[in-house]
Amino acid sequence: MQLSAAILTMGMLAGIQGDRDATQLQGIRLEMTKDQVHKVLGQVADYKLQDENQEVWVFRSDPNIRSIIVGFAPDNRVRYITEIAKPDGRPLSCRPLGNIKNVQVAGTAGNYVFTHSWKEHHEEFVATARGTTKRLASCSVKKAGAGIENEEEEERQRHGVAK
């Protein structure tokens, strides 16, 4: 799907032009260790819960970001980061999406999904944002394939146990 002129004028795109640091959100980078994540987030957010090696942190006083979800790979390094906007804050600017020309759009009004994938040093990354034409609700960045490391390990186990 091509970006429409209407979408191009969205406020959410204001922050994603030009230079960017594509693999970090709120000071959390892909591949960071869990200890490093705790040190960074502990200064600005409260740990809320963990589930299946994913952690939810709620920001104490950020007027625009409600929370951040960090998923870890089995080696306890960051495999994805998702920030979630406050409904009444400023619209998110999802910087990992990068240059607007590269952003793919899917979905319909009220449920757009903006995606950009790229390769660096033989690794593939995916940035994803969700929202309307006026406001993004979430912004994520992950290593492509990192989300399925558990599954690949599970597949090995599945076939292993059958022998």
Place this chain on the structure above:
Amino acid sequence: MMFQREGVSHGLAVVALSLFFPLAGFAATPASGSIQATSTAPITWSGSPVGTNNGESTCVDGTTCDVFTLTIAGSPNDYINKFVNVSVSWAVAVDEYDLYIHQGSITGPVIASSTVGTPGTSNAASVSPNVTGTGVYVMHIVASSATAASSYQGSAVVGTSPANPPQATFRAPSYQNLKPPTGVGENSGEPSIGANWNTGSIMSTAVLDTLQLTLDTSTSPATPTWTVRDNTITSTTSLDPILYTDHVTGRTFVSQLAGTTSLMAYTDNDGITWNPTQGGGIASGVDHQTVGGGPFRECTALQAQLNPEPCAILTARGPITNNPLGVYPNAVYYASQDIGLAQMALSQDGGITFEVAHPMYTLEQCGGLHGHVKVGADGTVFVPNKSCSGSQGLVVSQDNGLTFTVQAVTGSTPGSSDPSVGVGAKGRVYFGYTDGSGHPKIEVSDDNGVSWHYNQDVGVPFGIQNSAFPEVVAGDNDRAAFFFLGTPQSGPATGDDTTGIFSGVWHGYIATTINGGKNWKTVDASPNDPVQLGVVCTFGTTCPAGTRNLLDFNDITTDKYGRVYAVYTDGCVSADCITTGNSSTAPHTKAQNDGATKQTVIRQATGTSLFSRYDSTPLKP
């Protein structure tokens, strides 16, 4: 939520239609009454709504359903060991009036209900004011099947024991365990099952294999035949297999995760030929997907009159009528989660293509992994979750997967297995789960998860201390079956065996209700043949080798006669393992277990089915 829940729409209906008709025309005669803890005489009323309603959601007050407002006077302490028993009765057994008791108003939660089904001449339910409080309760009497010549009598009376819903004759079920021949279904962790009501085939998938089970019922017991029905699309990789059969159309879907996408194929001839589909509806990365479906939710005439906007949304999200492959009558849903977000995508063309998924919940609200999607007869969509803010949760959509509400399953605690939902013919929700202590429990809701009742521990008859893989299917509104693995041994039965080696014997149990979840009959469905010895690890990929052979779930379904079929992975198949499991003195740890992954189907042989219309023709083995 775009839509308000059913009770709210009813309330709106009352308000809107009262502009045109006298309000008294919407109520029973008399319209209200009051009762005290010391009352000895019953409060009575009558009515004659006419029509055929499949639950509350489609009825129109004053025409096809009635309202009677009962004020329970006094304080809750006046009702210690006392109940207000409500009943409706009628003369002709082919008629039926369903009873729903709302607290506070017609928009309030349903705290009790009775929808026994025909044939019968009464429905009854109870209020416990000492627990739920005194004040206003609204009796909603819905004409499930009533003609102009029909009428009912209502009654409310204080008693010292709760009313028991009338029960049909209950024949305790018995079960057969059917195993595929050697070499078939050997690598079958986390199997799923579906029934094609048109052909009678039972379809199942686990890891890479899809199997068709047919039964020759000219013999007794029936003779099973197993046929491998693999397809090239979903048998080449496996990161999470799932099968769903639309029993109405007979279409079976098989889905497998594959890297950052999902592979899916469907068959309309029980696996003889397969067709590829788009696969999912989630753009980048997926995990633990589920596929399910059922009727589209449709707009009623009353809703259209009150608020056409949501009706337009439902219409837009209905079946695609200009599909060159033909109109597929039912919705198909694909749900999964990634990057901290659980999502669901609707297919309006029979699973061939899917929309871009809509968010269901974030990790802030519920744990990431969820159970399998189920759809009620009115099109309400349900996804269960084992942990949502301190309890089990039920994710509900009433606009064909556009928006979602997370309902807490009150009275539950988070567990280690994915819970499961069964939806009765008139919308009663049965939520089966393993609670925080490991016990197998099931709750009931008559208002799509807003309120819950009858929280039952169905493992009590066998002293079950630990359970795993709860699976539920419902038939008639008051009938459901709950399959789970259980062991009477306490201890860390679903852990990783690092803090202590668990020793216990697991069997497959099926609990059945025919009175809406008030009472359950639990049966050991795999007697004398353990499913597993030792731990059933539910810690995912961190589980040590040899503890996770069963993977994450089992499944259950029903054929068109209400005969229950469940599928499980058998981890204990050798003669030595079975003998050891049946010994009361032998150790029962993972060291004695086979660690096998043999698919096994439990088939209900005898007993009451999930559909009362077959009560006069008992199931045969």
